[in-house]
Amino acid sequence: MSLTRILTSAVVALGMAGAAVAEDKTKVGFIYVGPIGDGGWTYEHDQGRLAVEEHFGDKVETVYQESVPEGADAERAITQMALQGADLIFTTSFGYMDSTINVASKFPDVKFEHATGFKTADNVSVYSARFYEGRAIQGHIAGKMTKSNVIGYIASFPIPEVIRGINAAYIHAKAVNPDVEFKVIWVYTWFDPPKEADAATALIDQGADVILQHTDSTAPQAAAEKAGVISFGQASDMSEYAPLPRVSSIIDNWAPYYVARTQAVIDGSWESTETWDGIAPGMVEIGEISDAVPEDIKAEALAMKDAIASGEYHPFTGPLNKQDGTPWLAEGEVADDGTLLGMDFYVEGLTAEIPQ
Amino acid sequence: MDLSSINPTLLLASLIVASTPILLAALGELVVERAGVLNLGVEGMMITGAICGFAIAVNTGSPFVGFIAAAMGGATLAFLFAILTQFTLANQVASGLALTLFGLGLSALLGQGYQGIKPPATASLDIPILSDLPVLGPILFSHDLMVYLALALVAAVWFVLNRTRAGLILRAVGENHGAAHALGYKVIRIRILAILFGGACAGLGGAYLSLVRVPQWTEGMTAGSGWIALALVVFASWKAGRVLLGAWLFGGISVLQLNLQAAGVAIPVEYLSMSPYLITILVLVIMSADKSRAPGSLGRTFHASD
Numbered sequence: 001m002s003l004t005r006i007l008t009s010a011v012v013a014l015g016m017a018g019a020a021v022a023e024d025k026t027k028v029g030f031i032y033v034g035p036i037g038d039g040g041w042t043y044e045h046d047q048g049r050l051a052v053e054e055h056f057g058d059k060v061e062t063v064y065q066e067s068v069p070e071g072a073d074a075e076r077a078i079t080q081m082a083l084q085g086a087d088l089i090f091t092t093s094f095g096y097m098d099s100t101i102n103v104a105s106k107f108p109d110v111k112f113e114h115a116t117g118f119k120t121a122d123n124v125s126v127y128s129a130r131f132y133e134g135r136a137i138q139g140h141i142a143g144k145m146t147k148s149n150v151i152g153y154i155a156s157f158p159i160p161e162v163i164r165g166i167n168a169a170y171i172h173a174k175a176v177n178p179d180v181e182f183k184v185i186w187v188y189t190w191f192d193p194p195k196e197a198d199a200a201t202a203l204i205d206q207g208a209d210v211i212l213q214h215t216d217s218t219a220p221q222a223a224a225e226k227a228g229v230i231s232f233g234q235a236s237d238m239s240e241y242a243p244l245p246r247v248s249s250i251i252d253n254w255a256p257y258y259v260a261r262t263q264a265v266i267d268g269s270w271e272s273t274e275t276w277d278g279i280a281p282g283m284v285e286i287g288e289i290s291d292a293v294p295e296d297i298k299a300e301a302l303a304m305k306d307a308i309a310s311g312e313y314h315p316f317t318g319p320l321n322k323q324d325g326t327p328w329l330a331e332g333e334v335a336d337d338g339t340l341l342g343m344d345f346y347v348e349g350l351t352a353e354i355p356q
Numbered sequence: 357m358d359l360s361s362i363n364p365t366l367l368l369a370s371l372i373v374a375s376t377p378i379l380l381a382a383l384g385e386l387v388v389e390r391a392g393v394l395n396l397g398v399e400g401m402m403i404t405g406a407i408c409g410f411a412i413a414v415n416t417g418s419p420f421v422g423f424i425a426a427a428m429g430g431a432t433l434a435f436l437f438a439i440l441t442q443f444t445l446a447n448q449v450a451s452g453l454a455l456t457l458f459g460l461g462l463s464a465l466l467g468q469g470y471q472g473i474k475p476p477a478t479a480s481l482d483i484p485i486l487s488d489l490p491v492l493g494p495i496l497f498s499h500d501l502m503v504y505l506a507l508a509l510v511a512a513v514w515f516v517l518n519r520t521r522a523g524l525i526l527r528a529v530g531e532n533h534g535a536a537h538a539l540g541y542k543v544i545r546i547r548i549l550a551i552l553f554g555g556a557c558a559g560l561g562g563a564y565l566s567l568v569r570v571p572q573w574t575e576g577m578t579a580g581s582g583w584i585a586l587a588l589v590v591f592a593s594w595k596a597g598r599v600l601l602g603a604w605l606f607g608g609i610s611v612l613q614l615n616l617q618a619a620g621v622a623i624p625v626e627y628l629s630m631s632p633y634l635i636t637i638l639v640l641v642i643m644s645a646d647k648s649r650a651p652g653s654l655g656r657t658f659h660a661s662d
Contacts, residue, residue, distance in 0.1 A: 158625075186625045198611055353624075
């Protein structure tokens with residue numbers, strides 16, 4: 001949020017309050033967990049914001065605040081945005097869930113959209129993408145590409161979203177390479193480049209030759225490049241690191257969703273919804289698979305992408321056991337969304353424990 | 357659990373790299389506080405140094421020039437603080453906090469267009485023969501120049517503060533600026549020099565992040581290192597040697613806990629994650645059981661009329 005923007009809105013509020021109402025611009029706010037220049041998660045949300053501006057032109061005004069800590073401060077930031085007259089507010093991180101619900105109860109006329117959460121209200125929708133579909137494909141490539149059979153995974157927080165990603169990647173790496181082993185490091189942050197770089201280095205020091213990440217910066221790519229191992233773009237293409245170490249990527253494309261929801265507010269047709277879209281509608285995209293990946297592996301990965309998009313294949317298809325050996329999915333059985341959304345267990349074969 | 361997958365040599369080598377940024381920043385702040393000034397803007401000066409060093413290194417192709425620019429960038433920002441607190445007698449705590457916010461914003465502005473660019477590699481100083489030594493080589497003799505500079509700076513700061521007349525004057529200014537003034541020492545001038553030195557050190561620390569440790573430019577990439585450096589100075593009870601120990605301890609445990617996680621050690625990850633903060637503070641608190649205390653005039657505004 002720039003100073004000029006604060007000043008402008010203050011002027012609007014004070015001097016031209018009547019005119020502003022008459023103008024009837026729809027104001028859309030965004031709360032970001034990192035800086036828009038992170039090159040990953042927040043960067044893609046901001047691309048969605050820019051798409052809203054481009055699509056609606058003068059009809060819409062957008063505001064945003066970067067690097068809002070998850071916790072009490074988030075509530076203050078969201079409240080402030082609502083007080084500034086936002087009609088629709090997107091809060092774009094899991095940790096904003098309770099803050100969003102709290103603020104929403106105080107502003108019944110403002111619409112809220114919380115990314116990756118599960119709590120809704122009359123004026124709170126939740127939306128997320130099925131990143132695990134993308135991670136299954138990355139897992140396949142990772143399993144095929146590793147020579148040391150050690151794959152390093154930089155994980156942020158032990159929430160279902162992240163655990164689901166680890167499981168999806170592991171299942172598909174294991175399917176093509178039975179000897180594969182996952183080493184997971186929890187860094188307890190979404191965005192801390194030095195820490196992410198250190199985590200990547202620690203994994204590489206311990207023999208990993210493929211790095212997967214579920215944190216937002218491109219620092220692990222830089223560390224992988226230095227050590228000559230491969231990695232995958234996370235949330236954004238991160239194509240500046242192609243063809244090596246970045247050999248493919250998962251891209252979050254929020255733009256169509258943001259445009260559609262803004263349209264709904266303008267039309268007055270907005271309702272509280274729960275959206276969880278994947279590769280098929282384009283909310284999850286697979287970035288170009290670089291030439292560093294052999295043709296046949298690339299073809300397999302793309303075939304899997306098509307199968308997931310057409311609904312022919314679900315990344316969590318049995319037979320699958322939980323980590324302790326108890327059966328989870330029978331042969332051919334597909335995991336239901338409820339289990340996936342609350343996933344708090346590793347699948348069989350993953351070592352170490354999930355932090356509780 | 358597979359502890360054998362942790363290579364102690366690589367661990368110690370990455371410890372030294374991981375601790376260098378906070379070591380540099382904390383060392384600079386140590387001198388500033390010894391002169392009686394509390395500058396809470398370390399984070400802001402670090403991130404400004406990170407982008408100045410990065411931008412200049414990319415444009416000139418020389419990391420060396422980049423580091424010089426980083427020191428100058430950090431010092432320039434510190435000069436702003438010096439003007440505010442030494443001439444206009446602004447509150448040091450508020451000015452320092454403002455400096456951090458300003459530095460974060462300024463660096464984001466300067467950094468437009470530098471995202472996703474690779475900096476020129478900082479050559480590691482492979483000392484012949486020594487760096488080929490089996491275990492000691494990788495740990496001690498295969499780093500870049502900045503690591504050795506940081507270590508030399510620790511020795512220099514210790515020596516100047518404790519063994520030279522200049523150091524004695526600086527400490528006198530920090531302990532009791534009224535008395536130092538009465539003796540004819542230029543309190544303001546000495547403090548400004550200390551503040552500039554602190555800024556230059558913080559700038560170097562920031563550039564070490566963006567040019568060596570990460571290496572790339574991302575907004576907000578210091579992610580709190582400046583605050584850790586500040587805390588380190590207090591817990592090291594304003595002693596150069598303990599700042600080094602604290603930085604190594606913090607960097608070492610940070611790296612170790614990541615390695616332990618990767619090796620699948622059965623300690624809950626939450627404990628591992630907070631261990632660098634806890635252990636560093638604990639060790640330094642135990643060590644500071646002696647009578648050392650903060651400089652007497654720390655954080656107090658000086659004016660010759662007082």
